[in-house]
Amino acid sequence: MVKDVKEILKNNSLSITGSREKILSLFLEQPGALAHGDIEKRAGEKFDRVTVYRTLQTFVEKGIIHTIPTADNSIRYALCKDDCKEGHHHDHHVHFVCTQCNTTYCLDDVVTPELKLPKGYTSTHIEVVAEGVCKNCK
Amino acid sequence: MVKDVKEILKNNSLSITGSREKILSLFLEQPGALAHGDIEKRAGEKFDRVTVYRTLQTFVEKGIIHTIPTADNSIRYALCKDDCKEGHHHDHHVHFVCTQCNTTYCLDDVVTPELKLPKGYTSTHIEVVAEGVCKNCK
DNA sequence: TAGCAAAAAGCAACATGGTTGCAAAATATT
DNA sequence: AATATTTTGCAACCATGTTGCTTTTTGCTA
Incomplete structure (x- = not known):
């Protein structure tokens, strides 16, 4: 069910490393967006902060994930859909914060x-962020 | 032409202090939004960082200014229109970043x-931020 | 207008988020 | 298997924002 992490990395001509596999699979495993802090926590204290930052940066550059601005001033990241290419995103959709x-x-x-x-x-570019209650919390 | 700063402070039952007058007049003097950093710079190195933070916080609570989330992860502040009351904002308008x-x-x-x-x-609540070129820069 | 209580400013210290440079380790390539 | 290239991890650093506490300023009242 989980898309092959190694495959995705290869397709984006990235070397396959432990941290990249782990971080990418975190995104694939769950539906929402992740902030830097979430990743550090869920990864189980394994990676250096710098590594996480750099990995996220790399993923953004390659178009694997995209950033979401939120009101609480913390950048969140979410997987891009397939039609995102390197340097050219198509995330023209609305974001929702519960x-x-x-x-x-x-x-x-x-x-x-x-x-x-x-x-x-x-x-x-127009960014739309809706705030409210999601389907799981209502 | 500039609305009386002291008057605004009084109307919101705030004591009149140097920093509040200065910071509020900065907002009145110019059209766009200000980030915390802008204020510290333009005020001429006069105020403590903490004072600026607390003053902005007070203004937000009183409904004098409101916050604008931006993609670059820095909170900006702008004057509220007159129909904003304490604790209840009506900033249902779009923001534009040049x-x-x-x-x-x-x-x-x-x-x-x-x-x-x-x-x-x-x-x-729905937040819309448009990014592009403003009328002065085109 | 002097005096006093309450509020705000200023300072130090701390917490968090993020970046940079460099050496050590892991990866890809022949 | 050996080497060139990436990536990692570490230390140090910077920016942003917060908290606690003391000093100063403000608003109020006698």
């Missing part, structure tokens, strides 16, 4: 709406 | 759009 369980979801099916901006403003 | 000059604007006239969320999800 105020109960504090989980962040990618609502892949909810597309970011069009906006009528004032004269003179041109937008290249 | 990638050229890095200014954050409140687009007060652009209302956050409605969203159709998946079954089971209930949202209490």
Whole structure:
């Protein structure tokens, strides 16, 4: 059921290392988004902080994961869908933060709406974050 | 032209102090949003970091300013419109970050759009941040 | 307007999140 | 199997933000 971690790494021409396998599988194992802190905790104290930072950075660059801005000022990361290529993301979906369980979801099916901006403003990217109660907590 | 700073503080039952006057006038003097760092710089090295943090916190609590989440993980603050009351904000407008000059604007006239969320999800608040080029930089 | 209680400012110390440089270890390549 | 290249881990560092406590300032009242 779990997509082969090694395969994903190879496809992105990344060398296969323990930390990359472990961190990537953390993302595959669960539905929501992960913050840096979550990863350090769930990985079981195994990796250096720096390694986690660098691994996440690498994954973002390769388009394996994408970042989600949240109001509480902590960057979260989530898996990208298959149509994300290196350096060019297509995460035009809405993100949802549950105020109960504090989980962040990618609502892949909810597309970011069009906006009528004032004269003179041109937008290249629109980020939408909805806050509320998720289906598991209601 | 500049609204009386002392008046605003009084209306919110805040004591009138040097730092509050100074910081509040910084917001009134310019159109965009300010991050904590901006304030420390523009105030001319006069205030302690802690004072700035606490002043901003107080202003947020009183509904004088509101926070804007941004992708680069730094909280920005902007003036609230008049209909914001203590503990109850009405900042249901879109925010805009210019990638050229890095200014954050409140687009007060652009209302956050409605969203159709998946079954089971209930949202209490929707945050929209548009990224692009502003009218001064195009 | 002097005096006093309450609030705010300033300072030190700490916590967290994140980065950089470098040496040691692991990976990929022939 | 041996070497060149990556990646890791460590130490040190920086930025951002918080907490506790003392000193100063403010607002109020006599």
